Amino acid sequence: MTNDLELLGRQVGWEQRSYWRNPAAAGFSFVFPILIMVIFATTNGNGKIAELGNISYTQYYIPAIVAFGIMGVTFTNLAITVTFKREAGTLKRVRGAPLPAWIYLGGLIGNSVVVGILLTAIVIAFGVIAYGVSIPGNIAALIVTLAIGAACFCAMGLAVTTVVPNADAAPAIVNLLFFPLLFISGTFFPISKGSVLTKIAGVFPVRHFITGTFAAFDPHARSSMRGGDLLVMVAWGAVALLVASRRFRWEPSTK
Amino acid sequence: MGVAVAVDGLQKSYDTVEAVKGVSFSIEEGEVFALLGPNGAGKTSIVEILEGYRKRSAGTVEVLGMDPEKGSRRLKERIGIVLQESTTEPYLTVEEVLRQRTFWYPRPSNVDDVIGLVGLEEKRRARLRTLSGGQQRRLDLALGLIGNPDLIFLDEPTTGFDPSARRASWVIIRNLCSLGKTVLLTTHYMDEAQHLANRVAVIAGGVFVAEGTPDSLGGRNQAAANIRFSLPEGITLQDLPVPARPDKVAGEVVIDTQEPTAALARLTGWAVERHLELAGLTVTRPSLEDVYLELAGDAAERASQNAMKATT
Ligand SMILES: Nc1ncnc2c1ncn2[C@@H]1O[C@H](COP(=O)(O)OP(=O)(O)OP(=O)(O)O)[C@@H](O)[C@H]1O
Numbered sequence: 001m002t003n004d005l006e007l008l009g010r011q012v013g014w015e016q017r018s019y020w021r022n023p024a025a026a027g028f029s030f031v032f033p034i035l036i037m038v039i040f041a042t043t044n045g046n047g048k049i050a051e052l053g054n055i056s057y058t059q060y061y062i063p064a065i066v067a068f069g070i071m072g073v074t075f076t077n078l079a080i081t082v083t084f085k086r087e088a089g090t091l092k093r094v095r096g097a098p099l100p101a102w103i104y105l106g107g108l109i110g111n112s113v114v115v116g117i118l119l120t121a122i123v124i125a126f127g128v129i130a131y132g133v134s135i136p137g138n139i140a141a142l143i144v145t146l147a148i149g150a151a152c153f154c155a156m157g158l159a160v161t162t163v164v165p166n167a168d169a170a171p172a173i174v175n176l177l178f179f180p181l182l183f184i185s186g187t188f189f190p191i192s193k194g195s196v197l198t199k200i201a202g203v204f205p206v207r208h209f210i211t212g213t214f215a216a217f218d219p220h221a222r223s224s225m226r227g228g229d230l231l232v233m234v235a236w237g238a239v240a241l242l243v244a245s246r247r248f249r250w251e252p253s254t255k
Numbered sequence: 256m257g258v259a260v261a262v263d264g265l266q267k268s269y270d271t272v273e274a275v276k277g278v279s280f281s282i283e284e285g286e287v288f289a290l291l292g293p294n295g296a297g298k299t300s301i302v303e304i305l306e307g308y309r310k311r312s313a314g315t316v317e318v319l320g321m322d323p324e325k326g327s328r329r330l331k332e333r334i335g336i337v338l339q340e341s342t343t344e345p346y347l348t349v350e351e352v353l354r355q356r357t358f359w360y361p362r363p364s365n366v367d368d369v370i371g372l373v374g375l376e377e378k379r380r381a382r383l384r385t386l387s388g389g390q391q392r393r394l395d396l397a398l399g400l401i402g403n404p405d406l407i408f409l410d411e412p413t414t415g416f417d418p419s420a421r422r423a424s425w426v427i428i429r430n431l432c433s434l435g436k437t438v439l440l441t442t443h444y445m446d447e448a449q450h451l452a453n454r455v456a457v458i459a460g461g462v463f464v465a466e467g468t469p470d471s472l473g474g475r476n477q478a479a480a481n482i483r484f485s486l487p488e489g490i491t492l493q494d495l496p497v498p499a500r501p502d503k504v505a506g507e508v509v510i511d512t513q514e515p516t517a518a519l520a521r522l523t524g525w526a527v528e529r530h531l532e533l534a535g536l537t538v539t540r541p542s543l544e545d546v547y548l549e550l551a552g553d554a555a556e557r558a559s560q561n562a563m564k565a566t567t
């Protein structure tokens with residue numbers, strides 16, 4: 001029997017094939033962040049942000065888009081894909097086959113990670129080449145932050161499927177949770193530090209992922225690894241994992 | 256031969272419904288066993304307990320010597336499942352999903368063989384979202400076979416098939432048995448059970464109301480045969496050499512007999528002597544369908560009477 005890691009690799013391969021053939025998934029989670037990046041960068045590209053030491057808008061914005069892209073392919077894409085597969089009965093069928101559950105879910109997560117890496121590379125390359133964004137000072141810090149963020153949002157994506165009742169509701173619920181948080185967390189424009197919104201956003205992992213990623217890029221930062229941000233994401237990820245492992249459903253909901 | 260499936264005193268209750276009320280049966284290796292019953296009889300509940308999807312409320316269950324509730328990989332490697340509902344991996348092709356599955360099993364079947372077996376050669380490169388309902392069901396069958404299982408569960412495998420596709424899948428299922436595989440199938444179709452199964456259990460309201468070979472089911476082989484014909488002009492029932500009754504609806508007379516050969520000989524001898532023609536002469540046995548409708552109908556009636564008693 002093919003050993004399990006090889007099997008996991010193959011599953012990622014099949015999910016990749018499926019992903020790129022699905023215009024809805026690839027369009028929303030891959031093309032959309034790139035599109036948003038190009039639009040915002042061309043409209044605000046040369047502005048400066050006084051509050052963050054007069055750095056250029058893109059210097060702030062590119063890291064935010066990196067984080068946004070990763071959240072999109074992990075949290076949003078995973079939550080919607082898994083709910084669809086559950087409601088279509090695909091998960092149930094997998095459950096009756098000898099493929100271990102962790103390998104199947106690992107294939108879906110691996111797919112998100114591959115798309116996330118590709119997206120990150122494209123966004124950084126665009127920022128550096130087109131707008132002179134500084135190359136991240138500490139690559140190790142960037143990788144650690146992105147990896148923890150991806151893990152956290154994958155877990156949250158799986159956890160959120162447990163509260164989505166059916167496939168029709170999936171995109172609405174997932175985006176309704178995600179987009180308000182994106183805005184108050186300063187994804188598209190910085191939010192002033194002392195504001196109430198920022199305090200609220202500080203409870204959730206989205207803002208911490210963005211500030212953490214920003215720090216890894218920030219030319220002025222003293223330390224590029226922000227332990228506090230990472231800790232919040234780890235905590236949310238752990239809770240999400242607990243919820244997912246307790247309440248995850250493999251069968252379609254009965255109407 | 257060993258026992259592939261052993262079920263004893265199986266019960267299953269959902270919140271408010273008692274779906275399976277103490278069912279016992281066993282299936283020998285290499286046997287085709289059919290669960291025949293109307294909607295809501297409890298067929299899927301039983302099958303999905305055996306497949307490991309649902310937990311039983313009471314009773315013991317052994318599938319290939321293992322308890323399906325444990326969900327062991329070893330058991331799943333040896334069973335093939337065709338669920339009642341179809342499902343798709345919409346963006347992969349027929350060939351791709353089957354190939355993907357071959358990596359999940361230790362001794363899979365050959366992809367081309369399976370595609371040929373279910374007759375999807377022309378659709379091998381089609382994405383699943385483009386398949387018709389019947390083609391999707393054939394793919395379901397293929398997905399159940401790809402792991403080269405010893406035991407196959409088929410929950411209404413031919414629902415939605417056109418008549419020729421149904422015949423074709425009967426051939427497939429018969430071939431499976433000739434390979435020594437054990438099959439448990441559920442169906443609403445009497446002819447399907449009759450054609451495929453070595454043994455049939457009729458289930459209604461969560462209990463078995465009859466069990467046996469398709470021929471003997473419900474004492475069918477002991478049941479009276481009917482000889483029917485139209486009464487020739489000028490002849491009354493009293494003139495006939497064997498007792499008969501009128502069937503006013505059909506405008507015919509009916510002879511109920513345990514010995515159709517003898518009765519027919521006396522009847523036709525008598526008619527030939529008198530130069531009478533017996534128009535529309537037929538001999539019939541109750542079909543499995545008749546037996547089934549009677550059994551399932553009785554059970555449903557009893558269940559509704561019990562329900563009436565319970566509410567009053
Ligand atoms: N998940 C469930 N929750 C609650 N009740 C259920 C559930 N599944 C089945 N039932 C009930 O249990 C009974 C038996 O259902 P089951 O699906 O086993 O019947 P079936 O013989 O497969 O019917 P069909 O021929 O329609 O497929 C029905 O009354 C059904 O409503």
Ligand SMILES: [Mg+2]
Binds near residue numbers: 339
């Ligand atoms: Mg059913």
